[in-house]
Amino acid sequence: MHESVQRIKESIIEGRHKEIESLVREICKTEITLDTVIQEGLIAAMDVVGQKFGAGEIFVPEMMVSAMTMKLGLNIVKPLLTGKAGAPKGTVLMGTVKGDLHDIGKNIVIMMLEGAGFQVIDLGVDIDVEKVVAKVIKIRPQVLGLSALLTTTMPEMKRVIEELGAHGLRDRVKVMVGGAPVDAAFAEKIGADGYGKDAAQAMALARSFVGL
Amino acid sequence: MKATSYNLFMSALYGGRKGIRPPAGNPTSIACVELMKACGAFFPEAHLNARAMADLALAGHKLAGFDTVMPEYSVHQESAALGCEMDWGNETRMPDAKTAPHLDFSDVIVPESILEKPSLRVVLDALSILRREVGGQVAIIGKVMGPWTLAYHMAGTQNFLLQLGLGEKDKINRMLRQLMPVTIAFANAQFRAGADAVVLADHATGNLVGPYHYRDYLLPIHQEITARVGGPMILHVCGNCLDRLELFAESGVDAYHFEWQVDAKAAVEKIGDRISLIGNLNNPKTLFQGTPEDVYKQARYAIEAGVDIIGPECAVPLTTPLANLRAISAAVLDGY
Numbered sequence: 001m002h003e004s005v006q007r008i009k010e011s012i013i014e015g016r017h018k019e020i021e022s023l024v025r026e027i028c029k030t031e032i033t034l035d036t037v038i039q040e041g042l043i044a045a046m047d048v049v050g051q052k053f054g055a056g057e058i059f060v061p062e063m064m065v066s067a068m069t070m071k072l073g074l075n076i077v078k079p080l081l082t083g084k085a086g087a088p089k090g091t092v093l094m095g096t097v098k099g100d101l102h103d104i105g106k107n108i109v110i111m112m113l114e115g116a117g118f119q120v121i122d123l124g125v126d127i128d129v130e131k132v133v134a135k136v137i138k139i140r141p142q143v144l145g146l147s148a149l150l151t152t153t154m155p156e157m158k159r160v161i162e163e164l165g166a167h168g169l170r171d172r173v174k175v176m177v178g179g180a181p182v183d184a185a186f187a188e189k190i191g192a193d194g195y196g197k198d199a200a201q202a203m204a205l206a207r208s209f210v211g212l
Numbered sequence: 213m214k215a216t217s218y219n220l221f222m223s224a225l226y227g228g229r230k231g232i233r234p235p236a237g238n239p240t241s242i243a244c245v246e247l248m249k250a251c252g253a254f255f256p257e258a259h260l261n262a263r264a265m266a267d268l269a270l271a272g273h274k275l276a277g278f279d280t281v282m283p284e285y286s287v288h289q290e291s292a293a294l295g296c297e298m299d300w301g302n303e304t305r306m307p308d309a310k311t312a313p314h315l316d317f318s319d320v321i322v323p324e325s326i327l328e329k330p331s332l333r334v335v336l337d338a339l340s341i342l343r344r345e346v347g348g349q350v351a352i353i354g355k356v357m358g359p360w361t362l363a364y365h366m367a368g369t370q371n372f373l374l375q376l377g378l379g380e381k382d383k384i385n386r387m388l389r390q391l392m393p394v395t396i397a398f399a400n401a402q403f404r405a406g407a408d409a410v411v412l413a414d415h416a417t418g419n420l421v422g423p424y425h426y427r428d429y430l431l432p433i434h435q436e437i438t439a440r441v442g443g444p445m446i447l448h449v450c451g452n453c454l455d456r457l458e459l460f461a462e463s464g465v466d467a468y469h470f471e472w473q474v475d476a477k478a479a480v481e482k483i484g485d486r487i488s489l490i491g492n493l494n495n496p497k498t499l500f501q502g503t504p505e506d507v508y509k510q511a512r513y514a515i516e517a518g519v520d521i522i523g524p525e526c527a528v529p530l531t532t533p534l535a536n537l538r539a540i541s542a543a544v545l546d547g548y
């Protein structure tokens with residue numbers, strides 16, 4: 001890998017948010033393609049961050065700083081993307097279900113998805129089923145991501161999926177679910193299209209849903 | 213030793229002589245809708261009215277068979293006194309702070325009369341009621357939030373964690389130091405009001421922050437708190453804390469209240485000879501969704517592993533079946 005791409009990657013893994021913007025600005029002046037910068041720099045870095053988090057080497061504070069660092073870098077690259085490369089990979093609607101206020105994990109997933117080139121619309125926390133359905137109708141996202149951290153709010157995910165069905169929208173949007181108490185078996189049981197254990201998996205899922 | 217609830221609990225708390233059976237204890241809330249209905253003390257009154265608070269705590273002993281009474285159900289009594297706007301919730305919803313008054317990490321100025329703020333006074337009064345009614349028979353547990361948890365409430369959890377990640381050491385330490393006196397004053401007041409032991413709940417939670425955060429920021433503060441508080445303290449930190457158990461054992465507390473994610477045998481092996489252990493029934497899967505038999509089995513596993521005091525891992529979901537809580541006391545009644 002090119003040395004300057006490697007430096008960007010390391011800068012994100014280490015959360016060196018003060019230097020990332022100038023590093024990315026510099027690399028954009030070179031012959032290295034923006035796609036390489038994003039894929040092998042920004043996204044590859046967050047993959048490593050996700051692995052380190054999974055292995056218990058780093059924790060949420062470090063992950064948040066890495067995600068923030070990646071986003072700062074991305075903000076420099078984004079305006080330079082033109083034509084097909086600049087077009088969003090797809091739209092993802094993300095929210096934490098009714099009765100649940102946990103949003104740290106959801107916010108990290110959002111940053112990752114944005115990093116991967118998705119347009120993400122954040123519905124926030126404690127969202128009513130009706131609101132989700134209305135937004136799906138209005139925005140027509142390819143992917144809907146639902147987060148729940150409480151056992152008691154997990155059934156809300158099922159309700160959302162049922163309501164989408166009742167409105168004839170179920171096959172228009174892929175639903176992915178996540179959050180600490182959720183697992184693949186639960187996702188399958190409630191008829192979701194996928195389950196992601198962490199932000200990296202969320203990104204991989206979203207990409208597979210839009211055929212990337 | 214007489215096999216009273218009080219004796220069994222206190223002896224186990226200090227790792228002392230074993231009675232005829234292990235005690236069942238709840239450092240965190242076992243309030244659930246069925247208990248509320250049975251004793252007529254409901255949320256949100258039970259957070260705000262000393263009599264209702266004490267009645268619900270007593271129900272945990274009388275109706276669920278625990279050897280302790282613990283009257284503080286929410287994590288927000290102190291933050292309400294420190295200026296968070298509160299939604300006190302209802303029977304099926306725990307209280308929640310609506311605002312974080314120090315998002316900017318501005319100085320927290322602790323009111324001199326903080327112990328007289330209604331949300332703290334109520335806990336002290338409830339402890340005194342319990343002392344009058346069951347003192348010496350049942351162990352009375354008080355609870356305070358540590359500076360780390362209070363900082364989540366003051367600065368917002370996510371914001372606090374971000375500043376931590378950014379390495380803003382001075383900011384973080386200043387806020388923790390400004391909040392520490394609240395923890396100390398409230399704990400000492402709880403002992404004076406009638407508590408036999410006080411829980412120090414401080415959410416340097418496993419999976420959320422690292423053992424190095426605990427060691428660098430919080431351990432010295434916990435050592436200072438335990439040195440300046442009169443009676444025995446029980447540390448409560450959620451999550452998988454296997455990676456920091458040894459640090460907890462150095463904090464000066466007498467016991468650690470731990471979660472299911474940490475295997476009981478592993479916990480006993482690591483620090484069981486240094487401090488007592490309380491726990492660690494799984495809340496979401498076993499207590500909330502499981503059967504009394506599932507609960508009984510897990511409780512027996514903990515007893516056999518050598519856990520000193522048996523109880524849920526954390527505040528139980530509010531719709532937990534009472535029969536499942538009773539299965540914990542049934543398991544301790546069967547002895548060692």
Ligand code: B12
Pocket residue numbers: 060099100101102103104105106108109144145146147148149150151152176177178179180181195196197198199200201202205287306307308364369370417418419420450451452471495496526527529
């Ligand atoms: C921080 C926290 C809080 C903070 C939340 C702050 C905030 N703004 O989010 C506060 C203090 C407010 C809080 C409150 C409560 N909490 Co809380 N909280 C936690 C804690 C410690 C960490 C959660 C977290 O942020 N983890 C870090 C992130 C990065 O991980 P994550 O959320 O799992 O997200 C990752 C993956 O799951 C995945 N992911 C997440 N969402 C999605 C979505 C999709 C689509 C995909 C694909 C992937 C994905 O990617 C993320 C990144 O890798 C957990 C304990 C734990 N270890 O999980 C308890 C925990 C979730 N809380 C719990 C409880 C009980 C509560 C309260 C009821 C406490 C109370 N008694 O008042 C309240 C409920 C408030 C409410 N109505 O929601 C329990 C839930 C038990 C259960 N299973 O039902 C837990 C497990 C603690 C425990 N052991 O008891 N909490």
